[in-house]
Amino acid sequence: MLDRFIYQGLPARVLFGRGTITKLSEEVERLGLTRMMVLSTPEQVALAERACELLGVRAVATFSGATMHTPIEVTVRALEAAKACMADGVVALGGGSTIGLGKAIALRTDLPQIVIPTTYAGSEMTPILGETQDDRKTTQRGPRIQPEVVIYDVDLTLTLPPVMSALSGFNAMAHAAEALYASDRNPVVSLMAEEGVRAIYEALPEVLLNPADPNARTTLLYGAWLSACCLGSTSMGLHHKLCHTLGGLFDLPHAQTHAILLPYALTYNAPAIPEALTRLGRAMDAECAIGALIHLEGACGIPLALRDIGMPEEGVERAVEEALANPYNNPRPIEPAPLREILSRAWAGSGV
Template sequence: MQQSFVYEAQPARVVFGSATSARLPEEVERLGLQRVLVLCTPQQTSLARRIQSLLGERAVAVFSGATMHTPVDVTERALAVVREQKIDGVVAVGGGSTTGLGKAIALRTDLPQIVLPTTYAGSEMTPILGQTENGLKTTQRSPKVLPEVVIYDVDLTLSLPAAGSATSALNAMAHAVEALYAPDTNPIISLMAEKGIRAIVSALPRVIRKTDDPDARYELLMGAWLCACCLGATTMGLHHKLCHTLGGLFDLPHAETHAIVLPYALAYNAAEVPTAMTHLRRAMNTDNPVQALLQLERQCSIPLALRDVGMPHEGVATAVAQVMANPYRNPRALGQRALSELLERAWSGSGID
């Protein structure tokens, strides 16, 4: 059957492989940057200092205050450094928290960005920025937040612990799962999503068994990149709305929240998205993608319930009200009772019948 569609590729230069961090100086020079600010979280300051050393005089400062959900007050502190140091570009080293801060700076200043991911979060491939202020996380899309260059260095992921690798990879997988049934999905997205999910399902158990396996890490990073591209080219639905809401309200860990919610959100929509489920069955080599997801998560020994990552039980009603007040488009209509049941199950980790 013929299908008319629109596919809009996101502009980005990607450098992929092992030891590719060494190419950072030439990428900085190619962009004509002279006064670079290196961004990181407090936990990755030593890595940021190594990157600063690699760039020499061009890296004039390190800002190590990046944190989850991109709080607006953190962005303001980083912008003060940008102004004081006359920064002309940023290098973000780390996961989604650091990438988010670089995007927030770019939104306000239009400064060029180079990202060196150390996780599988995928934010570097999307024109989406989520920011948190006063307990409310909001998202927006703008081409201004897209990094100019992404350097994927498999070596930077080798030290990521097993649990962190699992939750980050499942976060990436959620991008592709939801893209398969987005209202603006298309055959190109479906190809990338199926390939990305298959790579993650294949590589993740190997990484859990042996975290420094370079071949498994390579495949996992490639899969995460493909999944992120899917999110960058489509709109978000219930899964991302729930995770953004929960993260903003309760400051829950980003990747863990995505991993926990994913099978429950998929089960909620499954009956309405038969084509997406066909792609998932092929990608995961299973007749029941929802149960296969739950089984994969059990194998990874990660938190399986929202209560285990800090969500209070009384927060279920608050989260449902906020989702219903400003929903994302979704294949299945949102109902308060059904959403409450979904979140109750995800909160307790009771699984899906």
């Protein structure tokens, strides 16, 4: 592994710190843009308005209809809005829903993107887009999808509720965990993945105890950034395949699905990934990485079963069929019986 590998750095400019949203106008000017469309979900309109104030005359429109799993019909409406205002770039503020919409617009128009995340989900650092249509979520990669600038502002995460912070943190941790056993992993990504997991695992209990602590939030956001870099630099396996499948079929909340499935996907792959589990255990200072994850999830008070977030029991069979129809590359072959077993356990929350 050390004597031959490929590492592809992603062409993104990153600003990290507190109060960095105030650099938004400077970054727009640096890119030579003059007509920005600001994207958000309906719940984050106030943040979009703040961005418009910072941009001044460079803000020509807002679109606040971003939706989970990036439905193509929403993208069509946003494209019409971008065309109507003659936007030459987009600013995406929020979590995966808004960031995904910005990517979907960029894929079709090649408009430059500036992303300001408010969660730990990590989509901002990847050239990956997942879109839904007709109950199916498909993913693709490409240079147009990769955002040009990412502004991490710790202050924007201070009001993210503790449980949502935990869910988003586990989402980020899943990116790093899967990168440790990806077929195209390399020593650089493995270092980032292990450090990302260490930072998230260390910070989450502190964030739960004191959500307004900027030091804990900084560590958590740092770990999420590293984990996102891992996701952008390696291929995805069973864990992400299952999350995409369940999200498309049943419209399950993204972060919750990641958090619930992570220990089950690791358990499925455990016989084939001893080195990855060793690294995860070292990052969490634990003999059993999967056990440490389950313990932390319980301490965070997050949902532990797919049935708790809206998946029907009969959906297990549909999910197995969908996952097998177009499987992602995975260290252990994806077979119906063991896959059905872990999904049934994840549905019931009965443990690994």
